Amino acid sequence: xxxxxxxxxxxxxxxxxxxxxxxxxxxxxxxxxxxxxxxxxxxxxxxxxxxxxxxxxxxxxxxxxxxxxxxxxxxxxxxxxxxxxxxxxxxxxxxxxxxxxxxxxxxxxxxxxxxxxxxxxxxxxxxxxxxxxxxxxxxxxxxxxxxxxxxxxxxxxxxxxxxxxxxxxxxxxxxxxxxxxxxxxxxxxxxxxxxxxxxxxxxxxxxxxxxxxxxxxxxxxxxxxxxxxxxxxxxxxxxxxxxxxxxxxxxxxxxxxxxxxxxxxxxxxxxxxxxxxxxxxxxxxxxxxxxxxxxxxxxxxxxxxxxxxxxxxxxxxxxxxxxxxxxxxxxxxxxxxxxxxxxxxxxxxxxxxxxxxxxxxxxxxxxxxxxxxxxxxxxxxxxxxxxxxxxxxxxxxxxxxxxxxxxxxxxxxxxxxxxxxxxxxxxxxxxxxxxxxxxxxxxxxxxxxxxxxxxxxxxxxxxxxxxxxxxxxxxxxxxxxxxxxxxxxxxxxxxx
Numbered sequence: 001x002x003x004x005x006x007x008x009x010x011x012x013x014x015x016x017x018x019x020x021x022x023x024x025x026x027x028x029x030x031x032x033x034x035x036x037x038x039x040x041x042x043x044x045x046x047x048x049x050x051x052x053x054x055x056x057x058x059x060x061x062x063x064x065x066x067x068x069x070x071x072x073x074x075x076x077x078x079x080x081x082x083x084x085x086x087x088x089x090x091x092x093x094x095x096x097x098x099x100x101x102x103x104x105x106x107x108x109x110x111x112x113x114x115x116x117x118x119x120x121x122x123x124x125x126x127x128x129x130x131x132x133x134x135x136x137x138x139x140x141x142x143x144x145x146x147x148x149x150x151x152x153x154x155x156x157x158x159x160x161x162x163x164x165x166x167x168x169x170x171x172x173x174x175x176x177x178x179x180x181x182x183x184x185x186x187x188x189x190x191x192x193x194x195x196x197x198x199x200x201x202x203x204x205x206x207x208x209x210x211x212x213x214x215x216x217x218x219x220x221x222x223x224x225x226x227x228x229x230x231x232x233x234x235x236x237x238x239x240x241x242x243x244x245x246x247x248x249x250x251x252x253x254x255x256x257x258x259x260x261x262x263x264x265x266x267x268x269x270x271x272x273x274x275x276x277x278x279x280x281x282x283x284x285x286x287x288x289x290x291x292x293x294x295x296x297x298x299x300x301x302x303x304x305x306x307x308x309x310x311x312x313x314x315x316x317x318x319x320x321x322x323x324x325x326x327x328x329x330x331x332x333x334x335x336x337x338x339x340x341x342x343x344x345x346x347x348x349x350x351x352x353x354x355x356x357x358x359x360x361x362x363x364x365x366x367x368x369x370x371x372x373x374x375x376x377x378x379x380x381x382x383x384x385x386x387x388x389x390x391x392x393x394x395x396x397x398x399x400x401x402x403x404x405x406x407x408x409x410x411x412x413x414x415x416x417x418x419x420x421x422x423x424x425x426x427x428x429x430x431x432x433x434x435x436x437x438x439x440x441x442x443x444x445x446x447x448x449x450x451x452x453x454x455x456x457x458x459x460x461x462x463x464x465x466x467x468x469x470x471x472x473x474x475x476x477x478x479x480x481x482x483x484x485x486x487x488x489x490x491x492x493x494x495x496x
Contacts, residue, residue, distance in 0.1 A: 001064045003030040003233065006332050007348065008341030015063040016128040019121075019234035020138070022227035023209055028345070029332055030233045036061035038244070038284040044258065047248050051089045052079050054248065055120075055241045061283070062237045066127055074123035083119050084108050085463065091116065091242045093249045093421070096392055100407060101255060102400070103246045104424045110180060111427035111463045112322075113273065114151035117230075117238040121152075122159045124234045125226065129161060139223040139495065140164040141208060143201035145269060146173040146322040147426060149191070150180040152228040157186035164228065165190040165494050167201045170481040173321050175447045176430050176466060183472035190494040191476035195483050197315050198269075199327050204484040214488055221495050230272025231329050239276035244285055246421055256419060263420040265291035265410065267403035269325035271300065273423065275333055278370060282337075288418050293406035294375040295320045300328055304373030307364035309347075310356040318378055319434040320398040322426070327351070335359070338366040374406035381405065385428075385438035395458055397431045400424040401438075429454065429462040 002012040010024030018030040038061075046054050055075045060068060084090035084107045094102045108115025125138060140162060142152055149166040156164045168181060170193035181191045194201040208214050209225055218224060230236050243264070250256045264287055266274035274292055281287040294301045296316040303309045311326040318324055335344040339359060350357040359367075376384070384401040388394050396404065403422050411420065428435045432450040437443060439457065444450050448470045451462050482490055 001036070001062065002033045004033050004341075005029070006031055006336040006341060007345040009345075014065045014131075015233070016065050016131040019124050019232065020128040020132055020134060020226060022225070022232045026345075027210060027348070028341075029231050029329070031333055031336055032062060035279065035282050040259075043244070043248070043285070046244065047252055047258075049248075051091060051245050052076055054245045055079065055238065058241045058244050059237060062240070063124070065131055066124070070127060074120055074127070078120035078123065083115070089245070089249070091245055093246050093253070093255075094394070095253070095255060096388075096394060096422075099411065100404070100420050100422060101250060102394075102404075102422050102424050103242065105242060106424060106427040106430075108151070109465055110147070110150045110154050111430050111466055112147035112151060113423070113425040114147045115155075116242055117235045118148075118151040118155035118228065120238050121228065121232075121234050122155050122162070125162070126159070128234070134224070136219065136222050136224045137161040137163065138226045139218055139491070140226050140228045141205050141491065142166055142228045143198065143205045144168045144173075144229070145198040145325055146177040148229050150177065150184070153181060153184045153186065153189050153191070156188070156228070157184070158188060163188045163190070163223070163494060165192065165491060167192050167194045167205060167487060169194055169197045169201055170478065172197050172317060172324055174431055176432070176469065177321070178478050179469045179472070182474050182476045182478045183469060184475060190490075192487070192490045193478050193481040194487065195481050197317075198325050199311070199315070200484050202327060202329070204487040208488050208491060211488065214491070217492060218495060223495060230270055236272055236276055236330070239273060240280050240283075243277050243280040243287070247285055247287075250421070259286060261286045261288045261418050263288040263291060263410070263416060263418045264423070265293055265403050265407035265420055266423045267293045267295075267320070267323060267399045267406075267425055268300070269294075269297070269323035269328065271328040271330035271334070273425070274371075275330045278334065281370070289410070289416070290371045291406055291410045291420075292371055292373045293403040294373065295323045295381065295402050296375070296377060297324050297326060298373075298375035299326050300331070301373035301375040303331070304368055304371055307361065308356065308358040309351065311351070312355040318398075319381060319431065320402050322399055323402065334367060334371075335363075339363045372410065374409050376402045376405040382434070382438040385435055389439055389458070395428045395435070395460060396424060397426045397428040398434050399426050427463055427466065429466050432462075
């Protein structure tokens with residue numbers, strides 16, 4: 001299997017080259033030239049497999065230049081019990097009621113769904129360097145809205161032949177997320193806050209990637225740029241796995257019968273998590289509508305309702321900061337599959353120059369065959385946290401609350417007979433202050449006081465990596481932020 005650029009001019013590369021390179025030479029994103037398929041027989045066979053075995057089977061369809069033995073070794077290390085604290089699987093499915101189930105993706109070392117890919121990705125990159133004969137080391141550059149940064153830092157901590165630098169919006173992440181990054185250990189990791197919002201940080205990273213002089217600077221010092229966020233296919237491919245695994249687990253538990261179609265609702269900002277569900281469906285998984293759930297920054301909701309994507313709007317800092325995004329990079333991949341590379345390239349050119357584009361009615365119709373968009377206000381998010389705990393004694397974080405609220409609205413609107421799977425992307429303790437205030441209406445003074453109070457109020461135990469943050473040493477001063485124009489200078493300092 002070869003990979004091509006969404007913009008049509010990046011040539012064909014292997015999966016290892018796509019993972020090593022991160023972004024195509026024409027600035028587009030890599031996608032499989034042709035999609036593989038899962039037969040009913042293969043899906044039935046996966047019912048009896050562990051998560052690791054399913055991951056090997058699914059990834060083998062997309063990463064054809066990695067052997068089954070290699071993928072098995074990588075997945076066994078990535079999804080070990082040491083890394084994922086759960087009952088028998090890294091990604092358990094919990095039944096909420098007779099219509100709705102929740103896929104919990106936050107049991108990894110950083111308590112967010114990004115761990116599902118970023119515990120595996122360092123092994124894939126190491127393999128890619130070897131397979132492509134790359135003599136230089138990788139310099140991973142990524143922007144984060146909160147969760148990707150910590151997960152990438154933890155995944156690549158002290159990895160050989162890699163340096164990683166993470167940029168995050170100085171006032172656009174929660175205090176816990178900021179502490180997770182500023183206390184990160186590892187000799188090869190670097191963290192820098194950026195003045196502005198996530199889109200400012202992400203645009204700065206993209207400018208550096210496309211800066212020929214910057215690439216030459218790294219090359220002269222024995223490095224090349226690569227990425228760790230979901231623009232890299234090596235980040236996105238492992239996310240396909242948990243939709244396949246969740247479906248298998250729902251069949252095994254008797255929640256559904258094999259062959260039943262389920263809808264999926266995903267809280268998303270950068271569109272990577274829900275796009276992975278789209279790929280799983282295109283490959284034969286029995287998925288119905290894909291409900292794209294947004295917070296107050298509802299640029300994706302507007303796109304699916306109108307066909308117009310417009311980032312020229314107010315940016316809101318919300319209680320679900322990982323979704324505070326106005327430039328959803330992975331939507332480019334959906335455009336490729338619904339409109340082709342020529343239209344995609346034109347839309348991306350308009351987005352870069354004007355901040356907006358509009359697709360044809362035919363493209364919108366094709367997109368909305370699979371997707372629909374809903375959004376939740378801050379008040380609705382807060383109310384959903386309280387409602388779900390009151391009704392089910394089930395604790396959710398604000399991002400998951402956005403998803404569940406939107407799923408409820410979707411079910412009300414369509415009266416669909418399908419059952420729906422809601423993706424839970426982060427531990428409620430990662431956003432303990434907002435969760436506790438939503439449940440009690442009480443305000444406290446310190447983030448760790450909120451963690452302790454939430455634990456006492458609900459009788460649940462906070463993840464150890466979060467509760468232990470209070471005693472960890474600050475390595476990267478969060479007050480020393482840079483402007484977007486200074487980001488390249490920070491990279492050069494780290495390379496020396």
